[in-house]
Amino acid sequence: MSNIPSPRRPIRIGNCSGAAVDPGDIMYEQAVSGPIDVITGDYLAEANLAQAAEAYAEGKHPGWVASAWDGLQKSLRVVAERRIKVVINGGALNPKGLAVQCAEEARRLGLEDQLTIAWVEGDDLLPDVREILRPDAQSGRLPHLDAENSNVKLADDTASFLDDPENKKIVAANAYLGSRAIRAGLDAGADIIICGRVADASPVMGAAAWWHGWSDDGGDFDRLAGALVAGHLIECSYYVTGGNFAGFDEYDIGRDLLGLGCPIAEVDAGGACVITKHETLRGVITEEMVKCQLLYELQGNMYLNSDVNADLTHVAVCQVGKDRVHVSGTRGRPPPPTTKLAVFYRGGYQGEHTVNAVGYATPQKYDLLEAQVRNQLKKWKCEQEIDVLEFQRVGVAQTNPRSQLAATTYLRIFVQAATADAVRRVSAAWAYNFMQHFPGMGGTLDWRLIMNPVPFLGYFPAVVRQDRLHESVNLLESGGATSAATTTRRIGVRAPKVTEPLAPRLSYDPVAPRSLDTFGPTAMVPLGDGANVNVGFTPRARLRRDEDMWQWLRAFLTRDRVKQMMGEDWPRDDLYYIERVEFPELHAVHFVIYGALGRGVSSSARLDCLGKGFAEFLRAVHVPVPRRFLEAKNGATSRL
Incomplete structure (x- = not known):
């Protein structure tokens, strides 16, 4: 039976981290700055685990993220007093170790009877990784994340490490777990759950599913998909309150952009959410900022997850108050039978x-x-x-x-x-x-x-079948880790009951677009004045409700156009591949460029190894924009 509060008002979930460098102060700040039900944190980028893997194996690293431990130390007393749940992936390589450390700190503070601490395990597949990476017996394909996409050309040396196990030793192999173990832990009474490599949005999804009592057998896929989007929107700490925001130059730096606070997602029983923040914290939340983060790190119109696939085709955002943006329209589909497996090697x-x-x-x-x-x-x-x-x-x-x-x-x-x-x-x-x-x-x-x-x-981004994972949540009971009476209660988590094979990704140029000539005279201005890397385009706030602006944007931004805009960065051998989809309710066009980061962040030769500057590069390219879209209300030139 789920431990579900009544009535089922929207759950308030506050984020406290989007990267390992985010300080522990943020967790405490979220806990004391206003009402909150759950604090979640995403500390892991793709390379985090691997960078400490060998040192951890040699006993030279604790295996967890230092800033996550710092946040817990600063926040344990207040989360106990206010009955706030905490779910973070800062356990990294050693979630059990951080959970035990946390339990010892709780006992030192006299909180052992007030806090039940747990950890999630099952993501570490290093002992079995070479067996998992064997080519498919029938197709001969490696279990690469993009292997099923015939349009994507993998580099010749993609799997060369498999032939040289001594010099190119695999050091880490972690599967992206879903929210099911988190949900089970909260149902069982856990107050703090330490995870390793769960998907970025999994803590938010698990908290929302626990609060509202959602099922995972198909009846609540739309709701789970909505929570997935909510998790995606707040997972990157400041990215939805002013950080990494393409329109930052329209805001006052001192008043609006210094000392930002992290966001909150208020997820309702239907899966829709309001993105907001504590009133006492700084930052700005607008439709435009939410769109910017929503389009960040997408894989097209389908957002894949091991619990649910979210169809974002008709997702909509609407400003409903100061620093409050409502997000709805997400539709859910059954998850795939596989999940991502991040493999790192020397x-x-x-x-x-x-x-x-x-x-x-x-x-x-x-x-x-x-x-x-x-x-x-x-x-x-x-x-x-x-x-x-x-x-x-x-x-x-x-x-x-x-x-x-x-x-x-x-x-x-x-x-x-x-x-x-x-x-x-x-x-x-x-x-x-x-x-x-x-x-x-x-x-x-x-x-x-x-x-x-x-x-x-x-x-090497691989895939692994979910039914071969041994996922569980483990609760420390009876007063902490080193107490003689301490026991550990393990709750195993099964693979999803309902799955469906992945469908080919959608990719299309505009259907029945208006001729660009019908939009009138143009001026050459930067468009911004108006592994794989992705980029989304949507008009500035003042133009977002202009239907003609949307029709021009979707007609102009074709796959060939983006290829032209990339200029000398597009390889002569056409090794890259572009996918394009539209989000009509957002007035947005989204592209995924396969191959642009080479073998991924940890080994990319690109100066912009994270791909974060790619969109800013394209925004700076001069293109012929209709003059009428450049005229602001006061007659001055305006940016798109």
Whole structure:
């Protein structure tokens, strides 16, 4: 029987973290700044677990996220006093260890009779990962996340680590768990639940399902999908209160954007939610900010999760008050029989070095340096030892510069290789030709910073069947971890009762678009004035209700148009692939570009390794925008 409060008002769930660097102060801040039922936190990016995996295995790292432990220490007394539930994934590699540590702290504070602490386990599949990664016997395909998509071209070396288990040892393999164990723990009376690699939105989904008593056998898929969207909207801490917001320049920095507070999702019994915050905390929540976060890190119109698949085609947002935005229209489908498995392995070594050039003939200067390095490596016959060598040109010198800095750009030399010595050969080749440098070459001369080889991790996004997971929630009872009377109650969690195979992703250009000529004269302005990477486009707030603006946006932003806008970043061999979908209620067009981040965050050669700057790049590209959309109410030029 679910422990469901009555009446079933909307549950208030406050987020306290979107990354491991978010300080523990936020958890305490959410607990004391106003009414709250549950505090959730997402501390894990894809590479977090793997970066500490070997140190944890050697006993040199506790396995959990330090800021999560800091938040718990600061908040235990107040969450006990106010009966606030806490569900976080800060347990990382060692959720049991953090739960035990938390229970010991509760006993030290005299709270052992007031707090039941639990942990979720079952995500760590390292002992079985090589068995899981065997190719399918019938198709011969590896269980790669994108293997079923025939349009996606995987890099030739995607699975090369499987053939070299000694040098490319797998160090971490963690499945993305859903919300079912969290729900079971809350049903059983847990007050604090420490998780490892659960999906980012799982804590919110588990809390909402517990509060409202939803089932997971198909009857409440729409509700679960709504909670998935609510979790997605608040999981990235400040991203929905002013952080990472494309329209930040329309706000006063000192008044609106400094010292932001984290958001709250009020999830009702139907799965719809209101995104808000404590009144006493700073920040701004508008339709535009919610749209910006909603379109962030999507996979198209279907948001995949191991509990439910959320169809976002007709999701709608509406401002219903100051710092209150209502989100509705999500539809749920049965989850897939599989879930994501993040596999990390030793990739080798990498290094980088930047060289500055000033002013005149910069392209030719960089041509000379690159030719010198490559020629020297060829003479030494060591080119074959280097896996990746790129000379990335960053910035454009200002014409008629007003300062030397305005005339300065830099060349980023990036290298990856199996050995540290091979990386050092690149810096040696540069040094060998140092005094033949182009005029005005600059940069650091501190050799501790020049091409210092560091180990990096390769990433393989796999899938694993949910029915082979051994997921459970474990409750510490009878007063804490080291008490003689302590027992652990384990509650196993089964795979979803109802699943359905993944359907091919939708990808389409606009259906029956209006001719671009019908929108009138244009002006060339930046569009922003108006692993895989994704980007969504939606008009600025002042234009979002203009139907003609939406019709122009959907007609203009085709897959070929985005390819053109990417310019030299689109590979000549067409290795990338673009998917496009529309969200008509949001007046938004969304794209996923497969392959743009190479092998993923932990090993990407891209300067923008997280892909966070990709949308800002496209917003800066000049395109022909109808002049009538650029006229603001006061007659001044307005941005889209």
